[in-house]
Amino acid sequence: MLHTNSLAGLRLTRARWLTFVLLALSAAMWVGHAQLSFLSVPHPLPVHTFLETVTIVIFASVFIVCWNAFGDTRKKSSAILAVAFLCTAILGFFHSISFQGMPGFETAVDMHKSLSFWLVSRSIVAVTLLGLSLDPIDADIGRKQSYLVLAIGLAFTAAITTIIFNLPEWLPLTFVEHQGQTSFKVLYEMGLVAVNCITALLFYKHALRFETDKSAEHLHIDRIPLFLASTLMAMSEVYFSLYSSTSDIDIVIGHSLQVLAAFAIYRSMVAVNIHTPYAALIETTANLVASTEELTVQRERLGRMIDTAIDGIITVNEKQIIVIANPAAAVIFGYPANSLIGAPLSQLIPMRHRHNHGNHMKQFGEAGTTRRKMGTHYEDFYVTGCKADGEEFPIEASIAHQMEKGERFYTVIFRDITDRKIAKEKMAAYHAQLSQLSNTLQSIREEERKHIARELHDDLGQLLAALRMDLSLLQRDQQLVETNQLTIKSMDQLILTAITTLRRIATDLRPRALDEGGLFFALQTLQKDFSQRHKIDCELIATEELLTLDDERSTAIFRIVQESLTNVARHAEATCVQIEFHRSSDKLNFTINDNGKGIDEVDMQKTQSFGLVGMRERVKAMQGEFHVVSDEDEGTTLYIELPLHTQTNAMITNK
Numbered sequence: 001m002l003h004t005n006s007l008a009g010l011r012l013t014r015a016r017w018l019t020f021v022l023l024a025l026s027a028a029m030w031v032g033h034a035q036l037s038f039l040s041v042p043h044p045l046p047v048h049t050f051l052e053t054v055t056i057v058i059f060a061s062v063f064i065v066c067w068n069a070f071g072d073t074r075k076k077s078s079a080i081l082a083v084a085f086l087c088t089a090i091l092g093f094f095h096s097i098s099f100q101g102m103p104g105f106e107t108a109v110d111m112h113k114s115l116s117f118w119l120v121s122r123s124i125v126a127v128t129l130l131g132l133s134l135d136p137i138d139a140d141i142g143r144k145q146s147y148l149v150l151a152i153g154l155a156f157t158a159a160i161t162t163i164i165f166n167l168p169e170w171l172p173l174t175f176v177e178h179q180g181q182t183s184f185k186v187l188y189e190m191g192l193v194a195v196n197c198i199t200a201l202l203f204y205k206h207a208l209r210f211e212t213d214k215s216a217e218h219l220h221i222d223r224i225p226l227f228l229a230s231t232l233m234a235m236s237e238v239y240f241s242l243y244s245s246t247s248d249i250d251i252v253i254g255h256s257l258q259v260l261a262a263f264a265i266y267r268s269m270v271a272v273n274i275h276t277p278y279a280a281l282i283e284t285t286a287n288l289v290a291s292t293e294e295l296t297v298q299r300e301r302l303g304r305m306i307d308t309a310i311d312g313i314i315t316v317n318e319k320q321i322i323v324i325a326n327p328a329a330a331v332i333f334g335y336p337a338n339s340l341i342g343a344p345l346s347q348l349i350p351m352r353h354r355h356n357h358g359n360h361m362k363q364f365g366e367a368g369t370t371r372r373k374m375g376t377h378y379e380d381f382y383v384t385g386c387k388a389d390g391e392e393f394p395i396e397a398s399i400a401h402q403m404e405k406g407e408r409f410y411t412v413i414f415r416d417i418t419d420r421k422i423a424k425e426k427m428a429a430y431h432a433q434l435s436q437l438s439n440t441l442q443s444i445r446e447e448e449r450k451h452i453a454r455e456l457h458d459d460l461g462q463l464l465a466a467l468r469m470d471l472s473l474l475q476r477d478q479q480l481v482e483t484n485q486l487t488i489k490s491m492d493q494l495i496l497t498a499i500t501t502l503r504r505i506a507t508d509l510r511p512r513a514l515d516e517g518g519l520f521f522a523l524q525t526l527q528k529d530f531s532q533r534h535k536i537d538c539e540l541i542a543t544e545e546l547l548t549l550d551d552e553r554s555t556a557i558f559r560i561v562q563e564s565l566t567n568v569a570r571h572a573e574a575t576c577v578q579i580e581f582h583r584s585s586d587k588l589n590f591t592i593n594d595n596g597k598g599i600d601e602v603d604m605q606k607t608q609s610f611g612l613v614g615m616r617e618r619v620k621a622m623q624g625e626f627h628v629v630s631d632e633d634e635g636t637t638l639y640i641e642l643p644l645h646t647q648t649n650a651m652i653t654n655k
Contacts, residue, residue, distance in 0.1 A: 015207075015228045022257070026235050044247045045101045051255035052096040058262040059089040062269050067146075076139050077132065079146045081269065083153035084128040090157050091121035094164075100246050108177035111246070115174040115181075116164045119188055122237065126195045129230055129265075133202035180244030189241035193234045200230035222268045229264035232257045315411045320345045323409070332416050334388035350386045385414075394421045468495045519554040520547040523561060523579070530577075534569045542581040542590075549588075553642065556618045557590070564592045564638060567611050572596025572636065586645050593637040599630040 066082035067074075095117035098105045105114070141149075163170060174185040206223040239254030306313050312329030316322050325340035333340070333348055346354045385395045397414035472492070514522035523540055531538045549557070561579060568574050574596030581590040612628065615638070619626040624642040 015224050019228060019231045022235060044251065047252055048099055048255065049096055051259055052092055054259050055262045056089045056092045058266045059085045059092065061266060063089065066269060074141065074146060076141050079141060079149045081128060083150050084124050087153045087157045088121045088124050091117050094161055095121060108175055109168060111175040112173060113164050113168050115185060116168065116171050120160055122192055126192050126233065129226065130195055130199045133199045135206065186241045189237045192237045196230045196234035196237065200227055200234065203227035203230055225264040225268035229261040232261035232264065236261060311413050311415045313411065313413050315409055316345045318408050333385065348385055350384055350392050353384065393418050464495055464499050468492060514554060514558055518544065518547065519549060519558060520544040522558055526562060530565050536569065536574060536577060538577045540579050546581050546583045553622060556622060560615045560618055560640065561592065563611050563615055568594050568596065574635065586643060588642045588644055590640055591637055593635060595635040598632045598634060599636050
């Protein structure tokens with residue numbers, strides 16, 4: 001863009017200098033016109049005819065290019081320019097043949113006819129260039145409108161020609177024998193000078209912005225030559241207003257400037273339109289060569305990438321014939337290098353899948369999706385391949401398709417995931433074993449807790465109760481002194497505290513309410529104890545019917561709620577907790593919600609968060625779903641969903 005602007009600026013500078021030089025020479029000649037009046041042309045008719053013929057040819061060339069260069073659809077300005085310069089060429093021809101001295105045109109009336117043709121043709125050129133300098137909004141016109149404009153132009157030219165040849169007296173007189181040009185002719189020439197000067201200024205304004213109208217498929221106009229042409233036209237009209245006879249040197253100078261102006265118009269409208277397509281063709285050819293070379297380089301690069309890729313790459317056509325197969329693909333399937341080219345894709349597919357494979361490929365091509373992973377497994381997306389020796393193996397693959405010359409091709413990029421599949425299966429087995437071990441440990445721990453709680457309550461609790469009864473009997477002995485009575489009271493208080501502590505420990509290990517009253521009664525006890533101990537409002541929304549469950553589920557749910565309340569007391573800084581249960585025919589849902597400070601995302605991901613891990617494992621053992629939603633300063637909510645129609649892993653383990 002900078003190069004284009006600088007070039008346009010240089011051309012504009014040259015046009016200004018040329019205009020200045022010609023204007024300076026013309027001004028000198030106008031000032032010294034009296035001294036040049038003795039100069040005359042000995043044979044003016046051939047010179048005039050030659051110069052006019054050159055102008056006519058140039059204007060005809062403008063018509064030919066403007067009319068024919070861009071097909072049936074053209075810009076409105078293109079059609080008007082073409083017709084205007086055609087009419088100008090025709091009127092210039094009649095001006096030339098009717099010039100005084102031509103055969104059959106010897107009188108002053110004939111010169112009047114010739115000058116009338118001249119004024120009309122100059123007016124058409126001046127008005128056309130002025131309209132172009134106004135840079136009007138353009139529009140496309142079709143073949144019919146173009147020929148309508150042509151018909152109007154030719155009809156106008158025919159009418160003017162008829163009037164000038166047959167009714168010259170209707171027109172203002174332009175030439176008088178022995179006197180030369182009339183005042184009307186001179187004033188009209190001055191009017192043309194003014195119009196051309198305005199046009200030159202407007203074109204100069206456009207040229208200052210270095211603008212060139214290069215609308216694709218339509219007329220291209222270079223405004224710098226048009227600025228020069230309008231200036232030359234203005235100077236030539238001045239000379240045409242000065243001569244008194246056909247042999248004056250002013251006519252030759254004026255026609256010479258007119259030829260230069262016509263050449264500038266040609267340069268703007270014709271040369272640009274001839275040069276532009278060929279320049280575009282040369283540029284397109286150069287770009288095509290460069291693109292071909294780049295395509296060759298990219299093809300070689302792509303070929304090297306395909307050949308060196310560790311993943312297998314296979315491309316097949318619509319007939320499922322392999323057209324591309326890299327070395328890795330041959331190695332994966334156990335075939336010699338290059339032996340897969342031309343082979344049917346079906347030989348790489350297990351026999352049981354071959355029937356449906358073609359339909360799947362066709363559906364994929366017609367679905368509108370250009371690429372996707374293959375297979376249906378939600379984790380691996382793998383399909384099954386068949387090696388040369390008949391061994392089947394899992395493949396992770398993706399497929400894409402593209403159209404080339406009306407034919408669809410499918411490209412599959414794949415890798416053998418046998419080792420990964422084995423590793424995942426082992427990992428899944430290990431995880432299942434660990435989950436089973438965890439469930440077993442949970443069951444064993446619950447049994448141990450139940451046993452220890454029972455031993456504490458039944459044995460140690462009974463001993464402490466018996467000890468307190470004996471101490472009560474001892475207090476009734478009147479023989480004990482006062483100091484011993486105080487000691488006995490202190491011992492009684494300590495025994496009472498020990499009994500209370502023993503009951504709390506036993507309840508924490510295994511609440512008797514869970515065994516004696518069921519889950520609902522145990523949760524009520526836990527709720528009241530939590531509220532009293534931690535001064536946090538705790539609400540339980542449930543009924544005994546909702547929570548009638550087997551022992552394993554009851555124990556797991558109780559432990560989840562217990563662990564959740566422990567976390568609230570330790571970390572949440574909450575003032576309210578709500579536990580709500582909902583039950584349907586096949587599942588039990590419950591939420592535990594607090595209004596505390598929430599749990600940071602990083603803390604939830606910590607492996608040391610044993611409370612959450614334990615709850616999640618308990619839910620997983622019952623084949624349920626566990627979700628934690630926590631927002632900073634808005635509390636935490638646990639969502640648990642447990643199926644009721646399946647047995648837990650723990651139950652299966654115990655059985």
